[in-house]
Amino acid sequence: MKQKPTLKVIAKELDVSVSTVSKALRDSKEIGEETKKKVKAFAKLYNYRPNNIALSLKNKKTKTLGVIIPEIVHHFFTTVISGIEHYANDKGYNVIVGLSNESFKKEVINLEMLANGSIDGFIISVAKETLSFKDFHHFSETIDQGIPIVMFDRVIDDIECDKVIVDDVKTSEKAVQKLIDGGCKNIGIISTKDYVNVGRLRTEGYKNTLNANHIKIQNSRILKIDDKFNSDDNLEFLEEQIYTYFEENEVDGLFTVNELYAITAMKVARQKGLTIPDDLQVIGFTDGVLSRHAYPSLTTISQHGFEMGEESAKLLIDRLENPNEEEELFKTIVVKTDIIDRETTKLRNPKK
Amino acid sequence: MKQKPTLKVIAKELDVSVSTVSKALRDSKEIGEETKKKVKAFAKLYNYRPNNIALSLKNKKTKTLGVIIPEIVHHFFTTVISGIEHYANDKGYNVIVGLSNESFKKEVINLEMLANGSIDGFIISVAKETLSFKDFHHFSETIDQGIPIVMFDRVIDDIECDKVIVDDVKTSEKAVQKLIDGGCKNIGIISTKDYVNVGRLRTEGYKNTLNANHIKIQNSRILKIDDKFNSDDNLEFLEEQIYTYFEENEVDGLFTVNELYAITAMKVARQKGLTIPDDLQVIGFTDGVLSRHAYPSLTTISQHGFEMGEESAKLLIDRLENPNEEEELFKTIVVKTDIIDRETTKLRNPKK
DNA sequence: CCTTGCAGCTACAACGTTTTCGTGTTGATA
DNA sequence: TATCAACACGAAAACGTTGTAGCTGCAAGG
Numbered sequence A, B: 001m002k003q004k005p006t007l008k009v010i011a012k013e014l015d016v017s018v019s020t021v022s023k024a025l026r027d028s029k030e031i032g033e034e035t036k037k038k039v040k041a042f043a044k045l046y047n048y049r050p051n052n053i054a055l056s057l058k059n060k061k062t063k064t065l066g067v068i069i070p071e072i073v074h075h076f077f078t079t080v081i082s083g084i085e086h087y088a089n090d091k092g093y094n095v096i097v098g099l100s101n102e103s104f105k106k107e108v109i110n111l112e113m114l115a116n117g118s119i120d121g122f123i124i125s126v127a128k129e130t131l132s133f134k135d136f137h138h139f140s141e142t143i144d145q146g147i148p149i150v151m152f153d154r155v156i157d158d159i160e161c162d163k164v165i166v167d168d169v170k171t172s173e174k175a176v177q178k179l180i181d182g183g184c185k186n187i188g189i190i191s192t193k194d195y196v197n198v199g200r201l202r203t204e205g206y207k208n209t210l211n212a213n214h215i216k217i218q219n220s221r222i223l224k225i226d227d228k229f230n231s232d233d234n235l236e237f238l239e240e241q242i243y244t245y246f247e248e249n250e251v252d253g254l255f256t257v258n259e260l261y262a263i264t265a266m267k268v269a270r271q272k273g274l275t276i277p278d279d280l281q282v283i284g285f286t287d288g289v290l291s292r293h294a295y296p297s298l299t300t301i302s303q304h305g306f307e308m309g310e311e312s313a314k315l316l317i318d319r320l321e322n323p324n325e326e327e328e329l330f331k332t333i334v335v336k337t338d339i340i341d342r343e344t345t346k347l348r349n350p351k352k
Numbered sequence C: 001c002c003t004t005g006c007a008g009c010t011a012c013a014a015c016g017t018t019t020t021c022g023t024g025t026t027g028a029t030a
Numbered sequence D: 001t002a003t004c005a006a007c008a009c010g011a012a013a014a015c016g017t018t019g020t021a022g023c024t025g026c027a028a029g030g
Helices: A007-014 A018-025 A033-045 A052-059 A075-090 A104-114 A128-133 A137-144 A168-181 A197-212 A235-248 A259-271 A289-293 A305-321 B007-014 B018-025 B033-045 B052-059 B075-090 B104-114 B128-133 B137-144 B168-181 B197-212 B235-248 B259-271 B289-293 B305-321
Strands: A064-069 A094-099 A121-124 A149-152 A162-166 A187-192 A222-225 A253-256 A281-285 A299-302 A332-335 A338-340 B064-069 B094-099 B121-124 B149-152 B162-166 B187-192 B222-225 B253-256 B281-285 B299-302 B332-335 B338-340
Touching: A007 A018, A007 A033, A018 A033, A052 B052, A064 A075, A064 A104, A064 A305, A075 A094, A075 A305, A075 B094, A075 B104, A094 A104, A094 B075, A094 B094, A104 A128, A104 A137, A104 B075, A121 A305, A137 A149, A149 A305, A162 A168, A162 A305, A168 A187, A168 A197, A168 A253, A168 A281, A168 A299, A168 A338, A187 A197, A187 A235, A187 A259, A197 A222, A222 A235, A235 A259, A253 A259, A259 A281, A259 A289, A259 B289, A289 B259, A289 B289, A305 A332, B007 B018, B007 B033, B018 B033, B064 B075, B064 B104, B064 B305, B075 B094, B075 B305, B094 B104, B104 B128, B104 B137, B121 B305, B137 B149, B149 B305, B162 B168, B162 B305, B168 B187, B168 B197, B168 B253, B168 B281, B168 B299, B168 B338, B187 B197, B187 B235, B187 B259, B197 B222, B222 B235, B235 B259, B253 B259, B259 B281, B259 B289, B305 B332
Parallel strands: A064 A094, A064 A121, A121 A149, A149 A162, A162 A332, A187 A222, A187 A253, A253 A281, A281 A299, B064 B094, B064 B121, B121 B149, B149 B162, B162 B332, B187 B222, B187 B253, B253 B281, B281 B299
Antiparallel strands: A299 A338, B299 B338
8 A cells, every 4th residue: 555645755755845846747947857857757657646635725725516405316406416517527626415305404514514615615405494494594604704605496585696597487387388288177286385486486387377378276276285394205195185186176287396296196196097198187397217207208397407507517616716706796597498298298399 | 704714813813822722622621711711702703613624634534435426317326325425424524426427437537536635435336337348447546545445336346345235146036036936937137238247146146046946047038238338318229129128038027137127118018018017027126216106116126225325434434434453354245135015016025 | 949840821843735935056248 | 257147946934723842930849
């Protein structure tokens, strides 16, 4: 086991000073050709790599991004991470991942754990619990310390920072309109409680479209699932709620704010003897593995998570590398969405 | 925007030395009660947190684990990451994620990018390309530099390091036996090319069980998918191969080495008019979202990814914190597997 | 009165870099 | 011969922290 060589040991070995070695390796013109060649050869031989930590300390930047998400076992978030990784790696940045598990406390801990100089900036999707508590001090404090934050998907309006979102309202309008155009008369929505902004906005789009089509809104057709900050073993709970929903509502079109709700609803519908898409058409949000491989395969809205990740990373790195340029001018990037036509809807959209 | 306070500014402000501040905060008995109280109050007020980077440099350890996996958009890997995160966070470690995308080159780059002092050790699942090239120099060099590696799932026998695996052979034997017990006469397997060790081992188990039951092995019933180092848009390719497979083989029982193969096979089987599980029983490997929400829901083998992650992190952190104790005595932990009975098999196992 | 001990604090080195500012040697120029 | 620039290199500081060793003043013991 040979230890990593440092400038110091190279210097001693070659009987020159540390500064000379450093400069030689960086090809400074202060150093003679001879010496440069000698040093470089030696460095190569011993596989010298500058110590990142020392560089971080000196430069006061770590070239590392902190990503804090509610959950990693979730297709949307992993595609976003892929996007972040892709862009960040390209720019020479590393990505360090923190999981909040939808918990406020874990989010705070993760933030603090990383805000000690370990990372240059954050990319965050806010935990449900945090959204429900409405306690955002950890974000403002972090920003106050000069550490920039980019929020994506689950963002907080009151926090001033860069954001990457989809146009939830418009997208949901498109989806519901599609159901209407496909012949649905009684359209329902399965959403989340209102403190989750994306749920609220998507519900808003649903209502807008009904209004625009002069269809009366029936509140019983709006199911707001409270998934208690964890999406693990509450599958039965979810099924129950949806079962009751179907008991009380006769719908022929259904829009859900994520794919799990859609898949589960299809399962329940099947139990009740409905066929899809003949008796019931379904559109989900977020294009994940479930949608693609469901039977019948689910028509969904693609959020383009990969792009969202890339945009988030770009926003953050731009801000890191061009500080106080356009200071305090925070951007919100709206990533476009697409409806992916599959088997749970009748109408095919020829126009992309 | 207030900058992070350092020991130095606290010292200056309080008109004591830096060492005094440091010691006061660490409750050293060298410092008088008065001074301690004063310093602590001040530190609290200004929300002082020791700079992690400086500590890392001094202690020569970063309290950060590097995880390099082939892909993150994959349920198994994300559950493993969850497990790693869980254990690591508990022990005060951070997790930095690198994606190889099944590419040898990216794996090497990621390793080098992190081996510069950024992390204390690695947890790795090897890229398919690396397995096929059989070029493992980057691993041995890393270990040689004193950076420990733990490999999980896709491991390399020739590299001496800690490993966390499932007993692929035994597990696959169990699964195939279950198909036999469930009345299947013609059992096939969809696996990967042999350079992927897990694929090879699972195929081995399949053969073992057929032999043990005096069933003749037919090579045409063994389909080895070559997914070309990426699992993205080769879905049609996969479907094609499976379609041909079904054309050439009449099977009533199918074991696949992952859930995607199983789901796809079910889809193709359905197209060919087979009903599941009446005409065809299926068991997959890796319990993911697909299996649970498929229709019919898929009987699978649970690899307990979360546990594998925890075990990997434990192995690594143990080694980091107790160096040269049991030096060179590498462990291989075999995590148990379970068959999760669902709707694609006929026989229900009452015994867990 | 001189040592010894101790409490309470400070100075300094070290971790590995980079960078600024020397400094000595050469050769050319006035 | 004195001056000066160019060249090749070294010393030292800095990033923020901790641990060791050293320093001061005071009280107790001989």
